[in-house]
Amino acid sequence: MHLDVYTLFIFELYILILLTGVMLFAWIGGRRDPTLGLMALMLAFATAGTQLSSMRSDVNDIIPVLFSNLLILLCYGIMWSAVRVFTGRRIILPGVLAGPLIWAFFCLSPDFYHSLSQRILLTSILTAAYTLMTTVELWHVRRQLNVTFWPALPLSLFHAGFYLMRPVFDDGLPYAEMAGRHSSGFFAILIFEAILYAICLTFIILAMVYERGQLSYKLASLRDPLTGVGNRRAFLEFGNELIRKRKNCTLPLQLMLFDLDNFKKLNDQYGHAGGDSALIFFCSIVNSLLEKKDVFARIGGEEFACLTSQPKEQAIKMAETIRFRLAQSSQHNIPMTVSVGIAFSDLNQDTISHLLIQADHALYRAKSAGKNRIELS
Template identity: 40%
Template sequence: MTLHLPTLFLLDIYMLTLLGGLMLHAWRRSKSEATLGCMAGTLLLAALGALVVGLRGMGVDTLSILLGNMLLQLASGVGWAAMRVFVGRRLCWPGVAAGALLWGLLGLWPYFMSSVSLRVTVSTLLTVLYTTLTAWELWRVRRQLEVAIAPALALLLVHALFCAGLLLVSRGPAIERMWDGLDHGFLTWRLLETFLFAISIAFVILAMVRERAELRYRAAAERDPLTNIGNRRAFTGNAEARLARCVAEGRPAALLLCDLDYFKQLNDSHGHATGDAALVAFGRLLALGIRQQDVCGRIGGEEFACLLPAADEAVALQVAERIRQACSELLLEPEVRVSVSIGVASTEQAGYDLSRLLALADQALYRAKAGGRDRVECFAG
């Protein structure tokens, strides 16, 4: 199969421009995702650079070679920057511009400008370097990222290996001949691979950004915005999953139902800001005072719940008392303290049904309130 080089060149420019425009549109729609903006810059700079390089032979050879390749190297640098932004690292502008500046400086060397082989070699090596750096940005934080990065890593590494391999196979003489119309193999395969790589990496980056956004929206939907712990929906789902595991492993579990005492009076006397501060402080106290396998959440206005897997009634009472004591020591403002009443129920009494555990713990909580508040009561069936 013979590929028409000018057609492939124009198709490459068209596809880079189209993908860059689509990425720019996605960035403007998302507003907060800078990765898409950087990727748009990468693709559009690559399209412009390819267009300028294509002007070679129209009487502007020196400008075409110098400016076009500087734009292409800048595109590679911005692509590296896009991945740094995605993983939460600061932009390194000197590194982004280094390839383009190096090309510009080499352009002052007459021998460099007269040697096609040397120019192509330097350009390809810079592309391989930036591509490898881009892959490294993902690889170094692979355990912290919540999205699938394998497709992006595979594309980047294949792109780097392809460019390096093509350079090794073609060598100097073949590269020289391609501009004379005797051997278009290097340029043809490079354009074709660039075309396929641009399409693939653009869609993979879009998929990664979308996946992360969906995960963050889902996490936000299951988190109480004030206390930053799970809301009722998150608590219910996680608690039921832990209970199912306790059933499978034959282990007990216990539930604590906590209610801040005199919360309405606190709001009325000191304002809602103080009430909110009390909720935030208790939510933090609860989250820090439980084990990693425990589940806690704010399930009502001033009501919190905590499920303790693999804990019997005695352990639950100890945990509840520790939470009650820590709450009594909270000082929101000078002479403004809060207390909590806690009801405890265990699977020994209620079985492994979450709604029944909550109902029995609520009865125990009622006894704690009736008994004077600032106390822990266990359900006594």
């Protein structure tokens, strides 16, 4: 099957214009996510660079040789920066400009400038280098990314490998063939691969940004905005999940229910700012004692719950440590204490609702018995 180079070139140009528009509108409508903004800029430069590459003539070829490749290399630097921004890292401007500057420097040499094979070799190496740097950025933070990023890895590796093989297969005849609208083996494949890479990369980045946005909304819906700990919805969701995972384990779970004593007095005397600081301070004490798998959340105004897989004796000890540390401190010169009710899971009745009811009964007894104490279900 023969692929017409001129037709593929026009198709590539229109595809790049379309993808630039898609990414630009996604950036405008997506809370101006910097990753999308950089990708829109990258595609715009790619469109300009592709257009300039067609402006070849026998009289002057400085525009397609120097400026076209300079813009395309700048695209790869921006793409690398977009992935760095997505992964939470800063843009390294010298790294972005290094490829284009290296290209411009080599073009100052007449021997290099008039050698098509040398130009193909350098552009291929720089393109592969930027693509591999982009791949490394994703791989470096793979454990921290909570989005589906793996399709970008084989795509980038294939693209880098393709350009590393280009100097071997590129016969250096594409420009004459473009002018004559003839078929070309490798150069036609080069354009076709560039089209597929641009399309796949655009939609992979869009999917990653969208998935991260959805995840951030979900996390926000499960977090108490004041204290930063989970809310009641998060406690029920993650608590039931922890119970399901422990169903076949003989070691039961413990649920601790905390209620800050005399909290209304602190609020009345020092306002909501005083009450807020007390809640934040209490959460800092509890967070310093939690284990990784423990579930802790604010389930009411001054009421908190903690589901832990620690043994019964250690759970009681942790609750006593929290009670003691809080009693030894104060907020705005008002002593702070907490009452605690602890419920122990029954393997035959493993539900959060059941544990909350049992812990609430124990908490009520702690309040009735004088506060600042721990009662067991």
